[in-house]
Amino acid sequence: MQAYSRFEMVVEVCLHSDLHIAGVGRAAALIDRCIETDVRGRPIIPGTAFKGRVRAHYERLLQALGFDLKGCKPPDPATMCQDPANLCPVCSLFGSPVQQSRVEFSTLEPVSDTSDTLITRIGIGINRQLNTVAEGRLFFYEAAPCNELRFRGAVRGWATEQEVALLAGAMKLITHFGGQKARGLGRATVEIKSLYQLGDSGWHSVNLSTVLHTLREVAP
DSSP, X not given: OOOOEEEEEEXXXXXXXXXXXXXXXXXXXXOSBOBOBOTTSOBXXXXXXXXHHHHHHHHHHHHHHTOOOTTOOTTSGGGSOOOTTSOOHHHHHHOBTTBOOSEEEOOBEESSOOOOOOEEEEEEEEETTTTEEEEEEEEEEEEBOOTTOEEEEEEEEXXXXXXXXXXXXXXXXXXXXXXXXXXTTTBEEEEEEEEEEEETTEEEEOOHHHHHHGGXXXXX
């Protein structure tokens, strides 16, 4: 069994279309759906949204590689792993109702200050039976303008070398963040800018290409 070691990844998300991540508890005049922002009014990608997206792709990657996920079916807590002594490899790393997560995802913030204001877009609801616009379903929602906007944050925690490789692989599979994907919003790519691990002699940089190469050897 591989030993856990501390690691930290610095990551950047580059937008390729406008972004809409719903902001909880925030309101704006004439806007039905606001987006998540920081105290300075800048758009952000919350750590919870980032972690959820990575976890979903981590699970798909493990399924493709043939790992036993023990019938675990997130996000419903009732259908996730309930025995701390018999966790699937996803719950073991990301946590479950009975197990604390071993990884932490920071909020992704804009790399540089931007003067771009948030934009307002118009959405409509569709009557699926009549295939027409549903009455009373016109709404307005905010979005962060693309303009190749970049967000930066970190992922840190305790993991095996295999788990770090799988994390890096899962991030490479991400293509979208947030909602309104059917309207073309949220297209993005994730770049791992640096990776550090804590060894006997302290923190040291790890070559990402070497880590990703090990994905060929992680299948059970």
